[in-house]
Amino acid sequence: MSIQVSIFIFAFGAGWLQRQAVLPENFWAWTLILMAIGLRIPWSSQVVLSVAAKKILWGIFFFSAGFFWAAIFAQWRLTDSLPYEWESRDIQLIGIVASLPQSNNRNLRFLFDVEEVLTAGAHVPEHISLAWYKTRHQHHEVGEVTLPQVKAGERWQITVRLKRPFSHANPHGFDFEAWALERNIRATGYVRSSDHNLRLDKIVNHPAYWIERIRQEIRDRFTRILSGEAYAGVLITLATGDQRAITREQWQIFSRTGTNHLVAISGLHITMVSSMVFALVYRLWCWSPYLLLRVPARRIAVIAGLVVALGYTFLSGFSIPAQRAFCMLAVVAVALWRGRITSATTVLTWALLWVILLDPWAVCSPGFWLSFGAIAMIMLVTVGRIGSIHWLLEWVRVQWAITLGLMPLLLGMFQQVSLVSPIANAIAIPLVSLAVVPLTLLATIPMLDFLLLPAHGILSGGMQILQGLSNAPYAVWQQHAPPTWTIMAGVTGVIWILLPGSSGLGFFSGFPARWLGIVALLPMFLIPPSKPAKGELWLTVLDVGQGLAVVARTKNYTLLFDSGPGFGETDSGHRIVVPFLRGEGIKQLDTIIVSHADSDHSGGALSILDSIPTLRLISSLNTDHPIQQRFSTNRHPCHTDISWEWDGVLFESLHPLIQDYRNPKRNTNESSCVLKISTRHGSILLPADIGRQSEQALLDRGRNVLPSTVLIAPHHGSKTSSSEAFIRQVNPELTIFTVGYRNRFRHPDKAVAERYRQLGSKLLRSDIDGAVSLRFSNNSIEVETWRARYRRYWQ
Known part of the structure; x- marks a missing residue:
């Protein structure tokens, strides 16, 4: 059994755990037993197994390994929970503001790392999410309400009321409890008004909090420089990953044009920035024979690109999409360092393994499927194709593949897909990734913050185009949630359609009967949801x-x-x-x-x-x-x-x-x-x-x-x-x-x-x-x- 297949089976096992109503009992013992079976039986001298039987046994082993790996993580996370008896009770804590505070006109929200529980008998999880609402301040005029000045990395003593993470439970709805579990948020609540709410230390010396302080300083500086500019929030998001800086109306434009991936610190941006640094360092290193004789240019460029990618990942708040992108780049970096040619499927599968190992809940995230799905579609239409076509046709083919390839997933997850996405992305991707993002990242250096204005100018021009596309009469296709089997059939149909043709964009030539892929796509659209009968x-x-x-x-x-x-x-x-x-x-x-x-x-x-x-x-x-x-x-x-x-x-x-x-x-x-x-x-x-x-x-x-x-x-x-x-x-x-x-x-x-x-x-x-x-x-x-x-x- 190939390593790629083994990794896919491992990931499937981890995903299967996330569909369980209860965690398996005694999973440690079962894990050891299954490992012993998987490792010993195929080579036992007393047992003779066929090749097919060995593959089946290995498949069971990798599935079980993924299943129980995810179970171990889940059990570990769930043990650190808020006891029911301490919900909605005042608890005094000492801890550190662990994230970039998000503020609006009513409150500010932030993650809080608990260091000490001052209330006797109370147990509070280590990582919680808090809201601090406006309160009337005794030193201000009657009726004036204020929010405290809270910054990342500060140590506070506060009184809170907490509850366990809870989600509204509805068909086609968002599962907040799963989202909170993935991010290790084990309680939510708010800060109570109290005279004992005190800032103890302005700066806590810890690398994780240094990064959050840097992110907040960048956000505050961008906000000051771009005061009054329409798209300041977009540039703040591109630099820090603070997605709440973008208005709801702007999010709607990005969603309707299928470009919302461009306004997050996504895999695309991290890859592009890392590639630019790789190319720059490689060329500069090659200019010096002295340096070339000591360290190959490719190795130095790999290190530089990976370091920049890691820094950008941390700047995003170590978001889940950024983690996935960094895992992929790390796999590529290892291959380049070792001087080996690594196939695209190997990179994809090893990145998949590292993502699942670090975050077994990733399979519950739409971003997981969309990011890996997009890369898979790009690989399908670019890797291993015979002959070459004009770069413009290649670009059109990639956009066509991504739009068509993600359609079944988008309809299944969000019941909508942007019809103007190929045009919007063809314009926005080079504009944002090659111009706006580099200028914005350079502007994070205080001496270069003047670059924010040209970055905003370029972005404004692009937004005008996107807004026009968003307002088009049929910009978005919306429909019912298709049954699961139709989504699977649709994915199969997309792969069939995108198989090689005789020319770059050939459809009815090349691989035979590719038009049958359209037939596999049709059930998603043609099978309507059930309806009540007359009188029901x-x-x-x-x-x-x-x-x-x-x-x-x-x-x-x-x-x-x-x-x-x-x-x-x-x-x-x-x-x-x-x-x-x-x-x-x-x-x-x-x-x-x-x-x-x-x-x-x-x-x-x-x-x-x-x-x-x-x-x-x-x-x-x-x-x-x-x-x-x-x-x-x-x-x-x-x-x-x-x-x-x-x-x-x-x-x-x-x-x-x-x-x-x-x-x-x-x-x-x-x-x-x-x-x-x-x-x-x-x-x-x-x-x-x-x-x-x-x-x-x-x-x-x-x-x-x-x-x-x-x-x-x-x-x-x-x-x-x-x-x-x-x-x-x-x-x-x-x-x-x-x-x-x-x-x-x-x-x-x-x-x-x-x-x-x-x-x-x-x-x-x-x-x-x-x-x-x-x-x-x-x-x-x-x-x-x-x-x-x-x-x-x-x-």
Whole structure:
């Protein structure tokens, strides 16, 4: 078995571990046993094995080695966890600011390395993530709020409240818990306001913190020099890896043009900079016969290129993509140092091995697949081809290969792919990598910071082109998440299409029947996601934390009830609802209902309206509300006279009354829209945030319409709602509490939850169960929770 195949099997084993619900037990013993089997049996004099049997045995060994290597890392990381009993309690710590602080108008965030726990009996993981919110300062004027001056590498004594890493659990959503585990962030929290929060040392003498201080000094200097410049954040990101410096609008341009890899310290930039240094040092060294006689120019150039690559990797904050790029360059450097010709596949597989050894969770990262996938596609169309073509045609072929080759992965991970990416990258890659990045890196030297202005000028010109491409009518293809087997078929089809032709860009000549690759690509586009049948209702209660967002689908229509909360600079509409709608293939909302103005129900609506065409708005919002202003027509107040039927499913608005809007002092919660959806298979009641007053009003107006199979608990299960009379009249078989993990309101109230339990209702909670999917069909309700379906050992 070749070493390349062995490495791929090892990586597959490590990836398989990341799909497990629980870690294997006694893995140390199993590892030793499997190693003994793998190393001893093939050469035992008493056992005669065929070549095929030996290969199978070696395959099992390498798969097991990868699997248990990842298990060892996982067990080591998980042992350093915050005990449940110390969540949401004040803990006093001494430690070091371990990362570049990220600030906005509300707070600043940073990683913190814990050195000492001052609170008796508390255990805190070594690496935590903290937010420090603005507080009123006693020495400032009344009402003025400030943020502390925190810099990387400082030692602080602070009081914090922590919780274990927790992620919203939704289909097509981001898994923060896996992301935090990969980065060894074992608790998150915030700094409590306290007179005992003190800076102890301004500088801690440790190389890791020196790098962070340098990154912060570069960021501060760039910010000062480029004050007021539109793309200052992009140059800061290219120099330090601080991606939060880029605005959301600029990220959208990069995403729509497929150039977002250019604004991170990516493998491309590290490789280009390292190659430039290699070429420069090689030429300079060759000018001196004296130096050539002592050390070959190639070896010195290799060392120089690798050192620069390592420095750039550290400058990026040692990000995961930068680590992967450095591993690849290190493999190439070793081969060049030894004077051996190394094949491209050898470089790729050895880099893969080192990445997995250092970071077994890399296989969970989209960047892992995209970076290795892009390199594999480039190798496929450039390495080992007979003959030569014009450099321009070669460049076009590479761009074509990357765009086509990554399409299945992009559709599977993000449900979209940029159609203008080949043009955008053909312009942006040489512009950014050969001009903007070198000038920006030279500007990190204080005496050369004047180079920032020409770098910004060049970047501004490129951004104008990218913005024009981004605004093109069909710049991005968006669709549903294709089934896994269609992605695998698509990758196979891409490889088939890119096999050698008789000429540089020949398609119907050369390797026979390459057009069959298109057939393998078609299932990703032509197999639509399943839909409800007529009379059925598919309903998903999304996990948006302390808030509400419910997607209801019939055969031909889709309704969104509430949009979840805002999260400061972003919101649940952008992070949770839109990815879910896109992944499910929902291209249009026929109706959006915003039950009331509270931000935990309306905070994501504007992002959704920006991303998904929406035909009708029903809400209890005032007419001057920004969400109302998005609809010049087809907006309606929700009241008891509104009802409609879609595909045999009845939608009824039960509250408020139309005359309630005449009261200028009406209570926001008590005016929440209440919606009932009825099918012949069952029904669901969505009462938003109504309290006992509105519950009684519903009982007085019409008790017979309240009974429902499923109930979304009013006001997240607060003690001011869910009166006994109300829940007895509704009499739900299933009750769902939409609550945030360890929320400050302590919803649901224990007495309220017990009230439902005594009624015989089954209880589900979004903070425990994640998104809840309900299918009303076949005279029953099929219930599935996302955490049960997508169970992983780190949850």
